[in-house]
Every structure is written in C-alpha cells, then in structure tokens.
Amino acid sequence: MRVRVELWPRGPYPDVAVLVDVLRASTSIGLLLARGAREVWVTGSLRAAREFPADLRLAEREGLPPEGFHHGTSPVELLRLPAAGLRVVYTSENLPRALDLTRGARAVFLAGLRNARAAAGAAARAARQEVAVVAVGHRGREALDDVLGAGFLAKKLLRSLPGAEPDDGARIAASLLRAFPDPQEALWQSASGRLLRSLGQAEDLAQASLIARDPAAPRLAGLERHRGRTLYRFVADEPD
Amino acid sequence: MRVRVELWPRGPYPDVAVLVDVLRASTSIGLLLARGAREVWVTGSLRAAREFPADLRLAEREGLPPEGFHHGTSPVELLRLPAAGLRVVYTSENLPRALDLTRGARAVFLAGLRNARAAAGAAARAARQEVAVVAVGHRGREALDDVLGAGFLAKKLLRSLPGAEPDDGARIAASLLRAFPDPQEALWQSASGRLLRSLGQAEDLAQASLIARDPAAPRLAGLERHRGRTLYRFVADEPD
Numbered sequence: 001m002r003v004r005v006e007l008w009p010r011g012p013y014p015d016v017a018v019l020v021d022v023l024r025a026s027t028s029i030g031l032l033l034a035r036g037a038r039e040v041w042v043t044g045s046l047r048a049a050r051e052f053p054a055d056l057r058l059a060e061r062e063g064l065p066p067e068g069f070h071h072g073t074s075p076v077e078l079l080r081l082p083a084a085g086l087r088v089v090y091t092s093e094n095l096p097r098a099l100d101l102t103r104g105a106r107a108v109f110l111a112g113l114r115n116a117r118a119a120a121g122a123a124a125r126a127a128r129q130e131v132a133v134v135a136v137g138h139r140g141r142e143a144l145d146d147v148l149g150a151g152f153l154a155k156k157l158l159r160s161l162p163g164a165e166p167d168d169g170a171r172i173a174a175s176l177l178r179a180f181p182d183p184q185e186a187l188w189q190s191a192s193g194r195l196l197r198s199l200g201q202a203e204d205l206a207q208a209s210l211i212a213r214d215p216a217a218p219r220l221a222g223l224e225r226h227r228g229r230t231l232y233r234f235v236a237d238e239p240d
Numbered sequence: 241m242r243v244r245v246e247l248w249p250r251g252p253y254p255d256v257a258v259l260v261d262v263l264r265a266s267t268s269i270g271l272l273l274a275r276g277a278r279e280v281w282v283t284g285s286l287r288a289a290r291e292f293p294a295d296l297r298l299a300e301r302e303g304l305p306p307e308g309f310h311h312g313t314s315p316v317e318l319l320r321l322p323a324a325g326l327r328v329v330y331t332s333e334n335l336p337r338a339l340d341l342t343r344g345a346r347a348v349f350l351a352g353l354r355n356a357r358a359a360a361g362a363a364a365r366a367a368r369q370e371v372a373v374v375a376v377g378h379r380g381r382e383a384l385d386d387v388l389g390a391g392f393l394a395k396k397l398l399r400s401l402p403g404a405e406p407d408d409g410a411r412i413a414a415s416l417l418r419a420f421p422d423p424q425e426a427l428w429q430s431a432s433g434r435l436l437r438s439l440g441q442a443e444d445l446a447q448a449s450l451i452a453r454d455p456a457a458p459r460l461a462g463l464e465r466h467r468g469r470t471l472y473r474f475v476a477d478e479p480d
Contacts, residue, residue, distance in 0.1 A: 004381070005382075006248075006382070007247040007248060007382050007387075007412070008246075008247060008248045008250070008382075010248070138408070141244070141407055141408060141409060142245075142246070142247050142248075142408055142409045142412060143408050144408040144411050144412055147247075147408075147412050167381055167382075167431065168378070168381060168382055168383050168384040168387075168430055168431050169381060169382045171384050171429055171430075172247070172382060172384055172387050172412070172416060175415070175416055175419035175420070176412065176415055176419075178418070178419045179415035179416075179418045179419055180415070189411055190408055190411075191407065191408050
C-alpha cells in the first residue's frame with residue numbers, strides 16, 4: 001500500500017483520493033453531514049447552486065451569502081443551523097477544481113482536521129493500492145492549512161496501514177506537524193486564515209482546528225450536470 | 241515585492257523565477273559554472289544532447305553515462321573534471337519540464353544549496369515585483385530535497401528584500417528548515433536521495449548539501465531548438 005500526498009492537486013487518482021480543504025469546504029461539509037444532513041451537493045457555480053433543488057443553499061462572497069442563498073459557509077454558523085435530513089447545496093471556490101481531477105478514482109472522500117480520524121479510517125478501508133491525500137489549495141496556490149491537514153491524514157494512514165510507504169509529499173506534509181505543534185497557528189498564518197480574519201471570521205479557525213471532533217467522512221456518491229456545470233453529491237460514509 | 245514558492249511547478253512566471261533541483265541539476269550546473277565552464281546547455285533529450293555541438297556531454301541513466309556521453313551528472317564526478325572554458329551539454333530528467341514553463345519570465349536562475357546565496361542575490365537584484373521560487377520535483381512528484389532548497393532560498397530572499405511578504409508555499413517550504421536542521425537528512429530521506437543511494441552515489445548527497453559553497457548563479461541566457469527539442473543555455477550570472 002502507498003500513501004502519497006499531493007501538495008497541489010494534479011491527479012489522476014486511480015484508487016482512493018482524500019481531498020483536504022480545511023478552510024473551509026472539507027470542515028463545513030463534514031460538519032453538515034455529522035449533524036445529519038442527508039446529502040451535500042458541491043459546485044463552484046453560484047448560478048448552478050441557485051437553480052439546483054435543495055432545502056438549504058450555502059454560499060459566501062466577501063463574508064456574506066449572495067442573493068438567493070440562505071446562509072454563508074462558515075462552520076461557526078453551520079453549527080447553529082438545523083441540518084438533519086436536509087438536502088444541501090454548497091458553493092466552494094477551491095474544491096471543484098480538485099473534484100474535477102477525481103474522475104476515474106474508485107473512491108473519493110473529503111477531510112479536514114475535525115473529521116480526520118473518520119476520513120483516514122474510511123480511506124484505509126476503501127483502498128486497495130494507494131491513498132492519495134490531496135491538499136486542495138487556495139486561489140491557485142498551495143495552502144498552508146490544507147498541507148497541514150494532509151500531513152495529519154498521512155500520519156494517521158501510515159499508522160493504520162502496516163508496511164505503507166510515504167512519498168516525498170507525505171514527508172513534507174508530515175514535517176509541518178513538527179513545525180506547527182498547535183494546528184491553529186498554521187491556520188492563523190495561512191492565506192485562507194488571513195482572509196477569514198480580515199472578514200471578522202476568526203472563530204472559524206478555532207472551529208476548523210478541532211481534531212477528530214466530527215464522526216462523518218464525506219464520501220462522493222455521484223454527480224449531476226446542470227446547465228453545463230457539475231454538481232458533486234456527498235453523503236456520510238457508513239463503515240461496513 | 242512578493243516572494244512565493246511553488247511546491248510543484250505550474251507557472252507562468254511574469255518576473256523572476258528560481259528553479260530548485262537540488263539532486264542534482266541545479267547543484268551540478270552551478271558547480272560546472274563555478275569551475276569556469278563557459279556555458280551549460282540543458283535538455284531532456286539524449287538524442288538532442290548527443291547531436292548538439294559541445295566540448296563535454298553529460299548524461300546518466302541508472303548511474304552510468306549512456307553511449308555518446310563523456311560522463312554522468314554526479315557532482316562528485318564533476319568536481320574532478322576540468323571544466324574551465326568548456327561548452328557543456330547537460331541532460332536532465334526533471335528540469336526541462338519546469339524550464340518549459342518559464343517562457344515569458346524576465347529572468348530565470350537555477351539554485352541548489354551549494355549556490356543558494358549567489359542565486360538569492362542574483363534573483364533579488366533582478367526582481368521588480370516578485371521572485372517565484374520553484375521546487376522542480378522528481379518524476380512527476382513533489383521532491384523533499386527541492387522543497388527544502390526552496391525554503392532556503394525563500395528565507396534568504398525574505399531577509400534581503402525588506403517588506404517582502406511570503407505566500408503559503410514559502411511558509412511551508414521554510415518550515416521544513418525547522419523540521420530538518422541538518423539538510424543532508426532531508427536529502428537522505430528524499431526519493432531522489434534514495435535512488436542515488438541505491439546506485440552507490442551517496443556521496444552526491446553530501447556534496448549537494450553543502451550550503452553556499454559555489455559562487456555562481458546559473459542564469460538562463462537563451463535557448464535553441466534542435467530537431468524539435470529545446471536546449472536551454474545557462475551562464476554564470478555576473479553581479480553588475
């Protein structure tokens with residue numbers, strides 16, 4: 001078994017891919033499913049998200065939900081919302097590009113810090129040859145929060161898969177854990193974290209840095225095309 | 241001024257790009273120019289390298305020079321060769337892909353650990369808006385030795401350019417310096433280092449990990465097409 005980490009998404013992923021977008025898609029979607037949401041559909045298009053049938057529409061631009069959306073995508077806000085049984089549509093700036101690279105993967109999961117344990121377990125159960133842990137990045141660049149999260153995942157996977165060998169990406173990501181013993185410090189320094197702090201959403205960083213809080217590993221369970229845009233469906237992975 | 245680090249080459253680079261391939265192209269080419277080579281032409285094609293007019297032809301496959309080449313590309317071997325005044329052609333597996341992404345850059349340098357100080361100085365003098373430090377990678381993956389080298393460069397640049405801001409890539413690369421206080425340990429663990437060790441070339445790692453030994457920053461000074469392949473010409477950068 002191989003455990004490799006991509007510090008920037010390239011693909012392809014022939015076996016299992018775990019996408020890490022700590023601030024904030026992996027965190028918020030994991031949290032929604034942990035709180036009982038039936039499914040979360042992910043898209044990069046505000047228009048597709050507006051038109052797609054859903055109980056709860058989430059998007060954020062400059063800290064606010066655009067017209068036609070119920071709420072933003074802050075995990076702090078989502079912790080307060082009723083989610084049980086809902087069909088949610090979630091608009092993400094960075095995640096869709098990485099999702100587009102997962103065609104051909106046998107299984108795809110999302111992981112943040114809050115659901116790292118659940119995601120590592122789900123990925124280890126699903127994998128046959130390799131788990132590719134993918135740091136999603138932020139606005140066309142590598143993201144410190146995502147590479148740190150990928151380091152957590154890689155470390156958990158290497159512990160749970162006997163004989164698994166890390167690649168250089170996994171070594172680099174895991175060494176960030178030594179450089180940042182407090183993960184919240186890495187989130188604080190990251191470009192995503194700076195942006196959220198500038199928007200008055202510093203509390204998101206505290207929520208996103210809680211380790212292994214949420215039991216749900218979001219698992220890709222299908223996709224749909226809507227007016228030329230792809231929407232990806234995530235559900236909570238159920239251990240066999 | 242911005243200092244950014246790409247952990248994996250993507251481009252474009254509108255201003256200054258510094259390509260880091262510690263094991264071994266940046267190290268060996270810097271060493272050849274420091275020892276007085278007139279110019280070093282870089283290509284990925286054995287055939288183009290064989291046919292291109294040169295005094296010294298360097299390439300390596302599985303630890304040995306292929307037919308038609310004078311020597312391999314080991315810095316240990318190159319330290320022993322006379323290089324002064326020579327026109328050298330150097331075959332590299334990983335560097336050409338990154339070089340192909342530098343079209344449009346105002347200036348391009350190569351940097352390893354041995355010539356990090358010279359390369360950081362040359363890049364700082366040439367830059368107007370940003371220096372992009374690019375970890376070249378190894379066989380389609382991020383490389384631990386190159387990301388560590390990029391961290392060295394970024395740290396030197398951030399010190400010498402007052403007010404320069406690091407991006408997340410620079411923060412990640414620089415944090416490797418804390419995780420690996422002895423750079424040779426990172427080279428030892430890296431996939432490139434493992435490959436060289438398996439070929440009996442462990443001494444290359446010691447030579448490549450010497451900090452700021454060589455005074456020459458290889459600077460891209462032109463290119464030529466030969467039978468559909470590009471050869472890139474490097475010369476020693478001369479401070480104004």
